[in-house]
Each structure stands twice: as structure tokens, then as C-alpha cells.
Amino acid sequence: MKISYNWLKQFINVADDLDKHTALLTSLGLEVEGVTPFESVKGGLKGVVVGHVVECKKHSNADKLKLTKVDIGNEVVQIVCGAANVAAGQKVPVATIGTTLYDAKGEAWKIKKGKIRGEESHGMICAEDELGLGTSHAGIMVLDDELEPGTPLAEVFEIESDHVIEIGLTPNRADAMSHMGVARDLRAGLAVNEDAPSFITPSLSSFHVDSRANRFDIEVVNNELAPRYCGVSINGLKIEPSPNWLKNRLKAIGITPKNNVVDITNYVMHEIGQPLHAFDATNIEGNKIIVQTLPSGTPFTTLDGVIHELHEEDLMICDTEKPLCIAGVYGGQNSGVTDGTTSIFLESAYFNPVSIRKTAKRHGFNTDASFRFERGIDPNITEDALKRAAILIKEIAGGEITSDISDLYPVKIEDYEVFLPFAKIDSLIGQKIDRAEIKEILRTLDINVKNVTETGLGLSIPAYRNDVSRPVDVIEEILRVYGYDRIETSVKLNASIAPSSRLDSFKIENIVAQQLIGQGFIEMMANSLTAAKYHELTEQISAKNEVKILNPLSKDLSVMRQSLLYGGLEAIAYNLNRKQNDLKFFEFGNSYHQFKERSFTEQKHLSILTVGNVQPNAWNATDIKADFFYIKGAVISILNRLGIETISEKTTKMDFLSEGLALSSGGKLVDIGMVKKKIARSFDIDEPVFYANIYWSEVLKLVSKEHRPIEEISKFPPVNRDLALLVDQQTSFKELQNVAFQAERKLLKTVELFDVYEGKELPKGKKSYALSFKLQDQEKTLTDKQIDKVMSKVQDQLEKQVGATVR
Numbered sequence: 041m042k043i044s045y046n047w048l049k050q051f052i053n054v055a056d057d058l059d060k061h062t063a064l065l066t067s068l069g070l071e072v073e074g075v076t077p078f079e080s081v082k083g084g085l086k087g088v089v090v091g092h093v094v095e096c097k098k099h100s101n102a103d104k105l106k107l108t109k110v111d112i113g114n115e116v117v118q119i120v121c122g123a124a125n126v127a128a129g130q131k132v133p134v135a136t137i138g139t140t141l142y143d144a145k146g147e148a149w150k151i152k153k154g155k156i157r158g159e160e161s162h163g164m165i166c167a168e169d170e171l172g173l174g175t176s177h178a179g180i181m182v183l184d185d186e187l188e189p190g191t192p193l194a195e196v197f198e199i200e201s202d203h204v205i206e207i208g209l210t211p212n213r214a215d216a217m218s219h220m221g222v223a224r225d226l227r228a229g230l231a232v233n234e235d236a237p238s239f240i241t242p243s244l245s246s247f248h249v250d251s252r253a254n255r256f257d258i259e260v261v262n263n264e265l266a267p268r269y270c271g272v273s274i275n276g277l278k279i280e281p282s283p284n285w286l287k288n289r290l291k292a293i294g295i296t297p298k299n300n301v302v303d304i305t306n307y308v309m310h311e312i313g314q315p316l317h318a319f320d321a322t323n324i325e326g327n328k329i330i331v332q333t334l335p336s337g338t339p340f341t342t343l344d345g346v347i348h349e350l351h352e353e354d355l356m357i358c359d360t361e362k363p364l365c366i367a368g369v370y371g372g373q374n375s376g377v378t379d380g381t382t383s384i385f386l387e388s389a390y391f392n393p394v395s396i397r398k399t400a401k402r403h404g405f406n407t408d409a410s411f412r413f414e415r416g417i418d419p420n421i422t423e424d425a426l427k428r429a430a431i432l433i434k435e436i437a438g439g440e441i442t443s444d445i446s447d448l449y450p451v452k453i454e455d456y457e458v459f460l461p462f463a464k465i466d467s468l469i470g471q472k473i474d475r476a477e478i479k480e481i482l483r484t485l486d487i488n489v490k491n492v493t494e495t496g497l498g499l500s501i502p503a504y505r506n507d508v509s510r511p512v513d514v515i516e517e518i519l520r521v522y523g524y525d526r527i528e529t530s531v532k533l534n535a536s537i538a539p540s541s542r543l544d545s546f547k548i549e550n551i552v553a554q555q556l557i558g559q560g561f562i563e564m565m566a567n568s569l570t571a572a573k574y575h576e577l578t579e580q581i582s583a584k585n586e587v588k589i590l591n592p593l594s595k596d597l598s599v600m601r602q603s604l605l606y607g608g609l610e611a612i613a614y615n616l617n618r619k620q621n622d623l624k625f626f627e628f629g630n631s632y633h634q635f636k637e638r639s640f641t642e643q644k645h646l647s648i649l650t651v652g653n654v655q656p657n658a659w660n661a662t663d664i665k666a667d668f669f670y671i672k673g674a675v676i677s678i679l680n681r682l683g684i685e686t687i688s689e690k691t692t693k694m695d696f697l698s699e700g701l702a703l704s705s706g707g708k709l710v711d712i713g714m715v716k717k718k719i720a721r722s723f724d725i726d727e728p729v730f731y732a733n734i735y736w737s738e739v740l741k742l743v744s745k746e747h748r749p750i751e752e753i754s755k756f757p758p759v760n761r762d763l764a765l766l767v768d769q770q771t772s773f774k775e776l777q778n779v780a781f782q783a784e785r786k787l788l789k790t791v792e793l794f795d796v797y798e799g800k801e802l803p804k805g806k807k808s809y810a811l812s813f814k815l816q817d818q819e820k821t822l823t824d825k826q827i828d829k830v831m832s833k834v835q836d837q838l839e840k841q842v843g844a845t846v847r
Contacts, residue, residue, distance in 0.1 A: 042293040043222050044078070045203040047311070051223035052237045054230065058203055064229045069520050070216055071208045078202040080288040081172040081194075082146065087139030088171060088193040089113060090183060096128040101157040110134055110165065113190015117162040125179035126165060131187050132180055133171060135164045142172060173197060200288045212507040214415035218313030228484035228521050232477075236484055242311070247427040250440035256324065256385050258446045261332035265355045266367065268390040268419055268449040269331055270426050273321060275383040277301065277439030286436070300437045301377045301384060304429055306408070313417055314388060314425035315409035317357075319364060319375050321383040326360030329385065334363060341373040342366070354399045355391065368396045368413040369405050383442075386433075388426040390419040390453075397591050418504030419453045455488075456501035460511045463495070468515050471527050481521045487514065545740055549628055552646065552678055559674060560655065561624040561648070566607025568630065569597040574606040577719050578696045581605075587632045587640060600632035604647035605696065605715070605731060612651055613723045621727075622652035624666070628736065646734035648674060651727045668699050671730040672712050675703065678734070682743050684709070689774055697731065705742055710734050758789065758816040761831050765844040769798075769805050775842055776809065783837040784830050787822070790814040808847060 045058060054061070062072040091110040099105035099120065106126055108119050112134050119134070126132070135141060139151045151164055168174035168181050171193070187196060207222065215221050220241070227239055254273040260266050281287075282303040290297050290306060297303050305316040336352040340363050348366075350356065355367040364375040368391040377384060397414035400406065423445060430441055466472050479489050482499065487508075491498040501508050508514060519527075553563060572595070575583040581602045592598035601607060604627055615623055627647045634640050650666040657663060664670075679687060684705055692702035697713030704710075715729040765776070777791045795810035802808060815822060815830060838844040 041207045041209045041217065043205040043207055043219060044289060044292040045205060046200070047202075047219045047289055047292070048205075048223050048226070051220055051240055052227050052230075053240065054237050061226060062205060065205070065207065065222070065226060067520075067523065067525075068225050068229045069210070069213065070222060070225060072205055073208045074206040076204045076206070078200075078204050078292045080200045080284070080291065081197070082142045083140055083148075083172070084199050084201060085171060085192070085194040085197070087151075088133055088135050088166070090187045090189055090191040090193060090196065091132050091134035091165065092189040093126065093128050093130045093132060093165075096126055099157060099159060101159070105157065107159055108165070110163070111189045112136060112163070113188070118160055119163050119165055120156040120159050120161040121165045121180065123165065123167070123180040125182070130180075131183040131185055131189075133166045133183065133193050135166055135170075137163055139163075141166075141170060144169070198284060200285075200292075202288075202292050204292055204294075211415060214412070214417065214506060215313075215504045217412050217415065217417075218310060220312045224486070228481065231480065231484045232521060232523065242428050244424060244427045244431065247431050248441070249444055251442050252444065254321065254383065254442040255327070256321075256443065256446070257328040258448055259328065259330045259332075260448050261330065262355075263448075263450055265333070265392045265395050266331045266389060267392065267451065267453060268422050268447070270388045270422050270445055270447045271329060271385055272426055272430055272441060272445045273383065273385050273443040274430060274433055274439050275321070275442045277382060277384065277433060277437040279377060279379050279381050279437065283436060299377065299379070301381070301433060304432045304436065305386075307432070308425055308429045309408060309412070312421060312425055312428065313412060314421050315368065315412055315417070316425060316429055317365060317371060317387045317409075318377050319357075319385045319387065320377055320381045321385050322381075323374055324359045324364070324385060325362070328360050329387075330358045330360070331367065331389075332356060332358060334358075338363070340366070343371045343373055343376060345373060348403050351399070351402055353395065354402070355395055357387070366399060366403070366405075367391055369400050369403070369410045370407060383439075384433075386426060386429060388422045388429075390417060390422050394591055401592060401594055416504075416506040418502075420503060422449075423447055453503050455503050456505075456509050458499045458501055458509070458511060458514060459496055460499055460514050461496040464511055465515055465518065468512065469519055469527060473518070473522060477522070478518055481518050482514075485517055485521065487517070543740060543743060548682065548740065548743060551681065553626070553628070555678065555681055556626050556648070556674070559624075559677075561626045561650075561674075564608070564611050564625045564627050566601075566604065566611065566627060566629065567597065568601055568632070569593075570599060570601040570606055571596045572599045575599065575602060577722060580695050585633045585635055587634050602631050602633055603696075604629050604631065604645050604733070605649075608647055608649040608731070609715070609720065609723045609725065609729065612649060612729060613725050616651075616725060616727065622654075622656060624650045624654075644736040646678075646736045646739075648732040648734070649729060651725075651729045665728075666730055667728075668701075668712070668714060668730060671732050672701065675710050675712060675732050675734065679703070679705075679709070679739070682739065684739070684742050689772075707738050707741070708735060709738055709742075754816055754818045756817055756819070756821045758814050759822050759827055761813045761815065761827065762794075762810060763813070763831075763835065764795075764808060764810045764847040765838065766802065766806050766808055766847050767842060767844045769807055771807075771842055771844070773809060773811075776811065776838060776844065779837050779841045780811075780813065780834050783834045787815045787817055787826070787830055788813060788834070789816050809844075 062075060066072045089112050091112045093108050094111050095109035097107050099107050104122060106121050108121055109116055110119050135151045137151055137153050140148050142148055154161055165180045167177050169177045216225060227237055230237055254275055256271060256273055258271055260269050279299050282297050282300045286303055286307060287297045290303060295306055301318050305318055309315045333352060334350050334356055338350040339347050340350050341347050356363045357365040357367050365371045391413050393414050393416045396410055400410040426445060482489055486502050488500040489497050490500050508517060575581055575586050587600040589598055608625055611625060612623055631643050631645055650671055654664045654666050654670055687703050687705050690702055692700040692711050694700050694711050696716055696719055698716050700713035702708060702711055710732055712732045715731050720729050773793045780791045792812045793809060794812050797808040815827060
């Protein structure tokens with residue numbers, strides 16, 4: 041949010057001290073993210089003065105140039121000018137030597153002494169577009185004859201210099217969405233260490249009704265959606281450009297001026313935080329405003345010419361025949377102010393924040409008005425804002441106020457009542473603050489102390505502070521104004537550290553994360569909110585089990601994720617689109633489900649995804665594509681690292697995976713496979729994506745709380761023996777491995793598969809596995825007799841249990 045420093049100082053009478061004030065705003069919770077200088081005309085017309093043309097004659101060497109003598113106050117200089125309208129006796133703007141001007145694109149160029157067709161030129165007589173004062177280049181500007189030569193042009197045109205403060209406003213601080221709101225906080229902060237500056241609010245005393253010739257009836261059908269609605273009519277106004285001071289205020293905060301009435305509504309909104317809307321009164325049929333919802337599917341054309349189909353919950357401003365405006369969000373095509381408008385109906389309202397938020401997100405709008413309404417504005421300034429705008433319109437656009445203010449406010453929004461115990465203040469802050477200072481801080485925050493007892497304060501919180509409704513909220517307000525840096529810290533820290541039998545899940549996560557990082561994986565963190573459309577891609581991740589957000593920020597963030605897969609696919613698609621083709625990601629995160637009405641569950645997962653090559657291209661290495669076995673190996677290494685070694689495998693039937701495999705150890709631990717192509721392509725991914733979903737909560741159940749014993753490296757050498765076995769086509773390596781370990785548990789250390797062969801040379805339905813067996817005794821060197829005995833026993837069991845024969 042942008043705040044003009046000059047505008048801010050209209051509310052509090054303080055001397056310029058930008059650094060101090062911005063630092064204070066940050067400490068108050070309104071974090072200043074940057075400060076940018078602003079000038080209503082770029083460059084501020086520095087070096088441009090009023091000149092008096094004392095002589096003008098034709099250039100001796102150019103028909104279209106003129107040679108002038110110009111008095112610029114302290115001297116008379118010669119300037120060559122090409123403008124047809126330059127003449128002796130004129131007062132003109134002169135850019136002196138060294139002045140920097142800016143073209144239409146903002147590019148700077150400097151005025152230098154030069155020669156033009158043999159004649160020296162000491163400056164430039166300027167047109168309005170060359171100074172940034174307009175767009176005309178028909179000739180030089182001719183100024184008022186009363187001006188004195190040498191007068192800085194910045195004084196003549198009231199060029200304003202300002203500083204624009206960029207505030208990173210948090211969503212809870214709806215009260216600070218205006219210059220008045222920010223000034224109110226700044227005053228509270230200044231009052232802690234010095235006298236509180238006076239707070240100056242716009243005067244409304246000049247508001248009066250000129251006649252009652254053009255009254256509009258107002259009907260609010262649903263008061264819950266529009267708790268307060270005000271309006272007034274103004275006739276006989278004239279639409280023209282706004283005065284410079286008003287344009288400068290708006291341009292400083294990044295708003296392009298349009299015309300005097302629209303600019304005033306924007307000005308009041310940014311001044312005190314109340315959005316307004318001006319309707320062309322001649323387009324309101326039946327002299328009546330109806331605030332209501334319309335049937336779903338009703339077409340409505342907005343100011344930008346786009347046709348929208350309304351939802352049955354969209355609140356609309358209508359006349360007796362048609363909708364005029366989406367309430368609090370966007371105006372209709374034919375309802376706004378145009379150059380020919382002479383009478384208006386001016387609206388000021390308080391709309392239900394949830395209703396406005398839903399409508400704005402539903403139609404994809406993010407306007408200044410909806411930004412404020414959906415966060416909650418002050419319901420008690422609705423009428424004051426209307427009066428403020430009406431006064432300015434009369435001053436600037438003329439006209440008369442031709443109706444009383446209609447104010448429909450059937451149920452007043454009351455201030456919050458809170459009792460604040462002193463003991464709670466002291467315990468939460470950790471320090472006793474003087475009670476008188478607490479009351480003064482609350483006073484500067486407009487929090488009314490209604491009664492004081494020995495134990496605490498009875499408070500009334502203004503309705504515009506919708507984020508302050510509990511004692512702890514009030515304490516936070518006290519502390520941010522008092523200053524966190526003023527809270528003393530103890531020189532001694534007392535802590536009790538007791539041994540815990542609980543498994544440290546965070547430590548386990550870090551161990552696994554470091555292992556994956558060492559293998560070249562990168563940790564990612566995706567949003568827990570996702571798009572509902574993703575749950576339509578599969579049947580197992582079903583929309584019927586999704587947890588929906590009541591007030592989603594957008595359609596893409598409308599439900600809680602049921603799987604970490606889709607966030608990972610978004611990350612892969614993002615990187616592939618930026619030519620990052622070799623990707624290995626992992627993420628720890630939760631999935632969220634609703635299996636019965638109001639029955640919500642949350643499950644922890646470790647998600648692993650890979651696409652492209654396993655390692656970067658290198659001259660001394662061949663490209664190895666990531667595949668099912670690579671990601672399976674990564675998963676097995678994680679389980680083994682955690683001491684989970686007894687693992688069974690079976691084919692899984694997850695409908696988002698092909699080549700799926702489930703690993704279990706008493707309970708299901710992992711699903712591994714290649715993401716189905718149709719799902720990958722829905723994210724514009726054409727490369728094979730391999731995915732592993734580890735049920736982290738189940739894994740933690742199997743992690744031993746005891747330290748694993750450290751075994752000494754054997755002093756005696758291992759022995760390797762190989763077997764080439766002919767097995768049935770459906771026999772897996774895992775079966776052979778299990779049989780081998782059952783046959784020899786003590787001396788057999790590892791069984792590895794190093795070759796698979798299938799071909800027409802083999803009997804039908806058979807394949808060949810080449811296995812490597814490592815044998816080792818911890819206490820002595822193995823003899824040939826022992827080795828042969830073990831291998832014979834292993835071979836015998838392989839033949840009996842799986843029908844394997846040695847080739």
C-alpha cells in the first residue's frame with residue numbers, strides 16, 4: 041500500500057522527519073518496505089525559469105529559426121529557437137544551461153551550450169510537452185505577462201515534491217488502509233516518548249442541503265449483506281479535469297486522474313478508507329436504488345465491457361429495471377460518470393466482507409474498493425465519507441446537493457466490549473507497565489476505557505478494529521505501541537532439560553533430508569491449498585473427500601490438498617518450462633481429507649519425484665535416465681537408514697501410477713511408480729515422471745527408539761561367489777534373495793543381481809538371473825570347504841523352493 045508523506049502530515053501536525061517516522065511505522069507493525077521520491081513533474085523543473093524575450097529576429101543562416109535575446113533575471117542570453125510563435129515581449133519558460141529534461145518515455149537529456157547554424161545558443165525556450173506540463177508541441181509556452189524574469193517555474197506551476205512510503209500491510213490491519221488510519225497509528229507511536237500531536241480530521245461543517253429536488257428512494261432487500269447504505273444526489277455539476285493539488289495526491293500513490301468526480305471518490309477512499317461510487321443519475325430508472333441479489337446466470341456488463349454471469353449470492357446495486365453495479369466490487373458499463381454527466385447519485389455503504397470477498401474472487405476482480413470492503417471497513421464513517429465527498433464535489437465540480445442523505449442502518453454494528461485484567465497484561469508481557477501509560481496508549485488508539493477497577497480495565501473497542509476482540513489482542517496493541525525493544529530481558533535463563541522417551545520426529549526428518557540432499561535431491565515446499573480441478577484427475581484422490589475452504593482467495597487455492605503429487609507436478613512443470621530438465625525433488629508435508637461429515641483427518645507424507653537424467657551431463661559419464669528402479673533404490677536406502685529392513689513388495693493399484701509397487705512392513709509404507717501420462721500431460725509434462733509417496737506416520741512407527749549398535753569392521757576378508765540361475769519368467773529377484781537368506785543367516789551378508797537375460801536361446805517361459813553372493817565370518821577366515829558347503833545349501837534351497845537351476 042502506498043502512502044503519501046505530505047498527505048499523511050495533513051492529519052498530524054509534525055515536522056519533517058521521514059527516517060524517524062518510517063522507522064516508527066515499522067516498529068508499530070506497519071512495515072515500511074521502501075520510500076520513493078515523487079515529483080508531480082519529473083525533475084521538478086529544476087533549472088527552468090521565467091524568461092522575457094527582449095528581442096526576436098530571423099536567423100541569418102536558417103529560414104525556420106529565430107535568434108532571440110532573453111532576460112532570465114540575472115542575465116540576458118542568446119537562444120536559437122525554432123518555434124513559429126516565439127515573439128518579442130513574451131514571457132516564456134527557459135531551460136538554462138545544465139538543466140535536465142525528460143522525454144515522453146522518461147529518458148533524461150541535458151541542456152548544453154551549443155552552436156546552431158553558426159549562432160551560439162545558451163539554453164532552450166520550451167514547449168509544454170518538453171517540460172512535462174502537457175502534451176502540446178504546437179509551439180512554445182507563453183506565460184503570464186505579470187511574471188518576473190528569473191522566477192523558478194516550479195513556483196509558478198506549484199510543482200509538488202513528496203515521498204511515497206510503501207507499506208507491507210498485513211490482512212488483519214484493515215484499519216490502516218487509508219492515510220487517516222496510518223496517521224492514527226503514527227500519532228499513537230509518537231505519543232509514547234513525546235507529546236501526542238493533534239489529530240486533524242477533515243471538517244464536515246460546510247455540508248448542507250441546497251434543495252430537495254432530486255431524492256432517490258433506497259431499498260435494501262437483505263440487510264445482512266448490506267448492513268448500512270447511504271446515498272445523496274448532486275445536480276448541476278460539471279465534469280472536467282481535477283485541480284493540480286488533487287491530481288498530485290493521486291499520482292503520488294500511483295492512481296491516474298480521470299475527472300473531478302471520479303478523482304474525488306478515489307481521494308476520499310484513500311484519505312479515510314471508505315470506498316464510494318458515483319452513478320450518473322440520468323441512468324437510474326424509477327428514481328430508486330435497490331440493493332439485492334439476482335438469479336444465477338443473469339448477464340451483467342461491467343465498465344471494462346466484459347459480460348459476466350452473476351451468481352445468486354452476488355450483491356448488486358439495481359434500479360427498478362436493471363442492475364447498475366456489482367456492490368463493492370465493480371461498476372456497470374452505463375452507470376458511471378462520463379464527460380456529459382451533470383447529476384449524480386453518490387453511494388457510501390458498508391457491505392458484508394465475506395460476501396464481497398466471494399464475489400470478487402468468483403469474478404476475478406481485485407479493485408481498490410473490494411480490497412477494503414472484503415477486509416472490513418469502519419461502519420461508522422459511512423455518512424461522514426459521503427459528506428466529505430459531497431463538499432469536495434461542490435467546491436471543485438460545482439452543483440448543488442439536491443437531497444437529504446438517506447442512511448439505512450437498521451441494526452447498528454456495536455463496538456466490542458472487553459475486560460482486560462492487569463495480571464494478564466503483566467504475565468504476557470513479562471514486565472509491569474505503568475497503568476497510566478497503558479491508559480494513555482489505549483486513548484491514542486481510540487480504545488475507550490469505560491471503567492477502571494483494582495483488577496483491570498473495562499474497554500470499548502471501536503468497530504473499525506475488527507482484529508481486536510479479545511484481551512490478548514488488546515495486549516498486543518499495547519505492546520506494539522509501547523515498544524518491544526523496551527521490554528527488559530533477563531540476564532539469567534532457567535531451563536529444565538529432562539530425557540524424553542518420545543521419538544524426535546524432526547530429527548528423523550532431518551536425517552532423511554540430509555541423505556536425499558546427498559543423493560542430489562532438492563527439498564521443495566508446496567502450498568497446502570490447491571485447485572479443486574486436480575481432484576478430478578483420478579478416482580482414488582476423490583473430490584468427495586476434499587476439505588473445502590470457506591472463503592478461498594482464488595479457484596486455484598480453494599481446497600486442501602489430498603496428495604503431495606500435484607504440488608510436485610506443478611514444480612516440475614515450472615522448472616521444465618525454464619529449461620531445467622533434470623529434476624529430483626522431495627517434500628515433507630501433510631495431506632488433508634474429509635471421509636465423513638465434519639470428520640477431518642491429516643496425514644504426514646514424504647513425497648519424492650524425479651524426471652530426466654540421474655546426474656548432470658559430463659564428458660566422462662554416460663547419461664542415465666531416472667527410472668522406476670532408481671527411485672525405488674532411493675526409497676529403500678531411506679528405509680534401511682531408519683533400520684527398516686524387513687520389507688515386502690506387491691503390485692499396487694493406485695490409479696494415478698503405472699508400474700506401481702507398494703512396499704510394506706506390517707503396514708503399507710510406500711507407493712512407487714511412474715505417474716500416468718494423462719495426469720502428467722494435464723500439467724503440460726511430456727517427460728516420464730517417477731513418484732514415491734512415503735506414509736511418514738507409518739514409517740515413524742517402525743523406527744526404533746533405541747540406538748542401533750555399531751558393529752566393528754571384520755578383520756577377515758569377504759568372499760564373493762556368483763551363480764547364473766535359470767528361473768521361471770514370473771520369479772522375482774526378491775524371492776531368490778529371501779530364499780538365500782533363509783538358507784544361510786550367519787555367513788551370507790549380501791545377495792546382488794548383476795545381470796538379467798531373456799532370449800530365444802532359453803527355454804520358453806524362462807529367464808536367466810546372474811547373482812553375486814558375499815560371504816564373511818566376523819571371527820575367522822573362511823575356508824573353501826565352508827564356502828562350498830554354504831553355496832551348496834543355498835543352491836539346494838533355490839532349486840527346491842523356486843525351481844531355479846544352475847546354467
